[in-house]
Amino acid sequence: MTSGEKLCLACGLCCDGTLFDNVRLGPGDDAQHLKALGLPVAVTRTATPVVHFRQPCAALCEDRTCRLYTERPAQCRSFECGVFKATQAGRIAFAAALRLVKQARRRADKVRRLLRALGETDEHRPLGERFRRTQRRLESGAADAAAGETFADLTQAVHHLNHLAHEKFYTKADAP
Ligand code: SF4
Ligand code: SF4
Structure with missing residues (x-):
């Protein structure tokens, strides 16, 4: 197994x-x-229909392996994040790459905790969508002072996560 595969x-x-x-x-x-x-798999109702499926992926196993590894879609086959590429190329040591992964996972866990505290408990939706749903709900007047404070913490946590993702994980071609 390569160090990049171990990292994944x-x-x-x-x-x-x-x-x-x-x-x-x-x-x-x-x-x-x-x-x-x-x-x-679903198709968007947009002018240019997009065939896609939502994350978190139904094929992702508890041990973070892919249940459909040999049959996974092209996007899954081609995607390699910045940390993976740097590890494979030897530009970054495995231990340093693992620290980045753990840091990103901690930041994502914090976002999840704050979303749950604000009543957004649907773990089958992606984090970005859960954040936007929460933002719309609270901005439509459903926030008391305590929820407002938690939402401020959430906004900051999302910012920290996105900053790390853009700096270390996305490559220019695949940033959402
Ligand atoms: S984000 Fe990078 S390191 Fe993490 S599983 Fe995907 S390719 Fe691997
Ligand atoms: S590689 Fe693709 S199909 Fe496999 S778990 Fe990840 S998103 Fe799902």
Whole structure:
């Protein structure tokens, strides 16, 4: 197993709804087959329909392996985050890469805790969507003073997570 692969097994952030809201299928992906394998494939109702499935991915296992590894979509095959690339190329030591992954996971966990404290408990939706839903609900007047303070903490936690994601994990081509 390469050091990059070991890192992914400690991470899972590109599959669990932290870095991405969804996975887009491409022309080479068999949408019907992937749906039959348990991925909730859907088509957007936009002017240019997009075939995709939502994260957190239904194929992500507890041990952060992919249940559909050999049949995973093209986007999953091609994506390598900045930390993975740097580790594989030897530009960063494995221990330093692992620290970055752990730091990002801690920041994501903090966002999840604050979302739950604000009543956003749907763990089957991606973090970004859960944050936007909470923001809309509170901005429509549903916030008392305590919720307002928690939402300020949440906004800061999301900012910290996004900052780390953009600095270390996204590459220019795949930033959402
Ligand atoms: S975000 Fe990077 S290190 Fe984490 S699982 Fe994805 S490719 Fe691997
Ligand atoms: S299909 Fe596998 S690689 Fe792709 S998002 Fe799901 S768990 Fe990750």
